[in-house]
Amino acid sequence: MTEKITVPAYAKINLFLDITGVLPSGYHSLNNIMQQTDLHDNVAVSFERDAENFFEITCNNPLIPCDERNIAYKAAKLFLNESGERGRVAVDIEKNIPIMAGLGGSSTDGAAVLAALNELCGKPFSRAELEKMGAGLGADVPFCIRGGCAFCKGIGEIMTDIAGLPPCSILIIKPDYSSDTAAAYGRYGKNPVKARPEPEKLLKDLEKGELSEISGGLYNIFELLDNARETERIKKALTDAGAMGAALSGSGSAVFGIFPDVSSALKAASGLDYNIRIVTRPLAGSQV
Template sequence: MKLQAHAKINLSLDILGRREDGYHDLSMVMLSVSLCDELTLTLTPPGVSFSCSDPSVPDGESNTACRAASLFLRHAGLAERTGVQITLEKRIPSQAGLGGGSADAAAVLHGLNELTGAALPMEELLALGLRVGADVPFCLEGGICLAKGVGEILSPAPPMIPCFLVISKPPVGVSTADAFRRADARTDGGHDYTGAVLRALETGDLVSLGTAIGNDFEDVTRLPEVERIKSLLIGAGAAGACMTGSGSAVFGLFADEGTARCCADRLKQEYPQTFFCIPE
């Protein structure tokens, strides 16, 4: 079985505060995009095996796709008689805030649910997904959602405004733990980016949405490469630009396909991990 695992972007990301369990409550508007990994699942004798086009991607329990497969097979009572070979064609950049690992895990859960005939309800898949990672429940649902809690409490959001996207990842990383520490040390209380994005989506106006998008992680990290890519996107005609997730990828929203494609082609010369895509 061949499957696509779609990347996600955060149109908004508000860090609401640190919880007693050490995690942080978030409020986000999340969107699936057409940039995707491709997975092939093949049922085998018991065990989970993995191969990837990118040799830097780990296997075993440190890999989200493998972990999702093991969890699913055990939960469905199939682990003693069924296994799976996972072959991954990696296209979504790692450590970018694009949810690539979560998307792969979600695709494995969906795929195994169909391949094995287990037919687990979505509620069970969502619970399994959360055990793999906070973004996996959204990747199982896809589309556009309001996400709260650590990202697992999903509710409908207004439809995405038609547009074209350019996503570009600079060759720098972001320490998520450090970014959370910086957010905890803020005294300004942060922004309500999510409320602004939801209101902009209701208007159906891309310029309003471009003004509304924002990310607390971006505000507290202030990476020069992120600021540079944002400036290049805006200068090329984007209605707005923002870092996604904990970074370091940046996306721009464009009203015109040709303008977006030209921007992607130019940016790719300086930042090879640049992609033209559309909302999924």
């Protein structure tokens, strides 16, 4: 019998992102504060037990590969290998999160597949076990499973739950160009940044829930490395339109601004000349 479930796969933004070193594995160690938002893909997963494993991926975005390159495919295969289950897995992704934008769109789809299969198979794994499993798929996958707001270290797998953004609205701007994560980190290797802030002040401001202080403490090292001039132009457009603060998300290319309420965010969005303008809000706690 085929069982099916549809789960939301939520986007994230980075309130603070710094590279602290390079690990022996070649991955970069980070100081990273990630905040989940209610912008999401819809991931429908069906599972039918069978003697042979079979994976099918479909997506409404033609730019998304629907084969073994897709993280959803990798997540389904990993889950069956780890659980000992066998069968046919079909995944259909309704893509709403802009791709190659630093919003975790790929990682969150992989996290959603792990969570959905765990539900369909009777929850053989705890959330902590799913997070550990997800680390093998990508650095942001464990956070996408956990959700809420977290201070992440290592490559992102060492997570501490923290107070997230207080009630506010977030306006995301995705410019015409995209960003390749691996290439962005490679540029850091050629142009290391020596002077940068520590995350402690932002962590304290988040604990206090002071939106104005939080908005003024946003930081992303990639703003100094890739498309810096255009990123600054978008940040200025957002703050000129009323954002309390603005920053690049992940390795880009999306830039977000924090607004006190949805009406001010919608007003700003209507006046900005970018094709992709998304108003969203922060989420608290695990959504998986």
